[in-house]
Amino acid sequence: MKTTRNTAAKTAVLEVFEKSKTALSHTEIQKQLNDICDRVTIYRILDRLMNDDIIHKISNLDGTVKYAKCNHSHQRVHIHNHAHFSCENCHEITCLENVKPSYIMPHNYKVKEINFTLSGLCPNCLNSNI
Amino acid sequence: MKTTRNTAAKTAVLEVFEKSKTALSHTEIQKQLNDICDRVTIYRILDRLMNDDIIHKISNLDGTVKYAKCNHSHQRVHIHNHAHFSCENCHEITCLENVKPSYIMPHNYKVKEINFTLSGLCPNCLNSNI
DNA sequence: AATCAACTGCAACAATGTTGCGTTAAATAT
């Protein structure tokens, strides 16, 4: 079994996630890291963090991909089936940990994962628009 | 106001969508068209068809982007807020026109659009796996 | 301190999407 190591770059990436309240794209992470490491390294760190269930991947409506820290506080078995909100004004993506959709599926489908993304205006932008 | 024209390439793309029961990626469309036009042209046709509400865009969990014909039969005002199913085995994406999730949002968010994608095994792959 | 393999940087590549520009052709008017 492969062990994973705590390198300087990995720690820096984790700090960026810690500081951020919203989901981040690879490019955003790279900017915040001020080129302390190669962009390939960031991709590999993100892969490792996803394998270790420390972050999860979110693909937005427009095809952009972001990553956010997992919140393990609520449940023992960790599932990513929570909703995400994508603001059309500031383009920030936030996890809505407590929003879980209910739905009825047609027969003969086996659902393993769900991705529920809502878009519109976040509280910040909603207030400043009035 | 810009008028849109019925070109040979646009007609061909529409025929491809007509024949397909599932959502298609740009690459899949290009293959089915047998290089009757440039790939840039396909991008531009897809843009136009989306503007005209003839097709809609679906971004998958893994970041891949597909397009599917809109089904206007049910409602007068056309909304894309239906669910999509992405099969992890055959990678086909189908529209689940009748699956609409219910959910409860936190205050202060203004939801305008929703993207609800489920993944797992489609009926075809579920049967052939047994 | 020595060892081992996870990790990194670099280069090169692949896939996907965009833009500018000169040319072609669809729709309309003549």
Add this chain to the structure above:
DNA sequence: ATATTTAACGCAACATTGTTGCAGTTGATT
């Protein structure tokens, strides 16, 4: 039927995002 207008096209060039191979580095363990 022909001329006109401009949407649409092909081509080239570029931007972004993500992947892979490999030699060198460094974190964790003995």
